[in-house]
Amino acid sequence: MIRFARHPLSTGVTLNVGTAGPEDGAAIILLHGFPESHRTWRGVVPLLEDKYRLIMPDQRGFAGSDAPQDPKDYATDKPVADLFALVDRLGLDDFTLVGHDWGGAVSWAAALRGDPRLKRLVVVNAPHPVIFQKSLIEDADQRAASQYITAFRAPGFEQAVEAMGWDTFFDKSFTGHVDLAAIPPEEKAQYIAEWSQPGVFTAMLNWYRGAAVMVPPPGVTVPLPDFLLRAFPTVKVPTLVVWGMRDKALLPLQLDGLDALVDDLTVERVADAGHFLPWEKPQALARPLRTFLESRLGA
Template identity: 80%
Template sequence: MTDVTFTEHSLSTGVTLNVATAGPEDGPAIVLLHGFPESHRTWRGLVPLLADRYRLIMPDQRGFAGSDAPQDPADYVTDRIVADLFALVDSLGLDDFTLVGHDWGGAVSWAAALRGDPRLKRLVIVNAPHPLVFQRSLFEDADQRAASQYITAFRAPGFEQFPATIGWEAFFDKSFQGHVDLAAIPAHEKAEYLAEWSRPGIFNAMLNWYRGAPIVVPPPGADLPLPDYLHRPFPSVTVPTLVVWGMRDKALLPLQLDGLDALIDDLTLVRVEDAGHFLPWEKPQAVAGPLRTFLEAHTGA
């Protein structure tokens, strides 16, 4: 069993994050950012596949699991969450790191890469849409718009009471059914999810990621023009970038891969045909293998 250690980091952004780490302290640093509705445990399948060589840094992002959970949606705007990342990088003294993001962690990772911080050398995205491609698709593609209506539901006042109303176990089933085989999730893993979600204030904070985000989700059937800002030039991602995508993702459809080559200067794209949205733990080898190859090509490590 690979050893994972936990430390708390009080950041200059005003929050304390629970951070899991594994691997040699002097190994090449990889910061891994999870999404909804997870935690550092998103990466549980990758740790034994990577910790022999790499220093894995896996925070619970603000609002999740063991980290601070501000209750105001304004505390979850993208700039504040990206600031957490770089404050953690400061706290750890990193001057060269690879950033890996899944789901909302990928949204943070795209935004962080676009900042141009010289310490962020390489970017890895796992089933997380590029912000421009995603926003355009919500206006232009009926299927993606339909698949994203859960965002509107999550933003509704009072939705934080829904899991307690139907029961946390029923909410667990609703969260993952259609994405993975529920029977394949071990009982102890399910128990971990339920314990994290049901901590006081946590679920409301998790929803605040959606409430604080600027993404616009038009209602189904609405015929709306593409906003002017989506016609403007968009900056390129200049660091080498690996995108690994589970092609059975029912929330983020494969069209999210269209046009990435025009937005990324150095793109490697890996499609995983037999996995869906929760690729990091559904098929961890399908992420770890391309990640190792990518890092060897771009660092020699």
């Protein structure tokens, strides 16, 4: 069963945080992405809560957490700061970080920060920033698949969604990724209830508007950004990457070259899952995650 508490953080936002499992279990912080919440992990919780202390915040801008309206409040360093402020508040000195989608982007950035409390990293269908930006410039298929980012950044996109209706946006969000018939009506209602809160959908879009990633239009030649041409630090913590290979938004080419950017890397490919692997195929995530943790925690 998931327990909830609101945690005011030193970063100035209050996050709604779900927890499950034993308080004395090894701590795992799980970060969701767009367009979700702590509920991303609804299928995983029953598979891990027997042993692990699961900590599942709604990230800033989502669901039950504070939703600043300025896109600058969603530059990657802001949610990374939220993460470590939550770690401070909970008094953790050893934790595993699991991130999906935008939660994975935060997780990559957090690992690169080198905080000694972050001991193990698990990333689910979320690209490393170097590989992602490079692919948006050099790979036509990934560039085409990412044009939705440009749409989300457009002024007035939230008004367009409200005009089309939340039901239609729900269908557009998940069609092509999962079988819509597999999402129960009560789950759909919960998504729409979260999105339609005043200011929340704008805040969710601000993750895209505040991000530094460059998404060129199709067919345009652009140079590689300076940060891709310089030596980039490697991730030092042991890392597991689990990838749903049917992901149509973040193509499997995001795995190419990852071993050069992560010192201790394990990759688990899930052939029959797409982008929303954590709840589409929760066992396919929980199994390798347990194996990874047992090998690293020695229990």
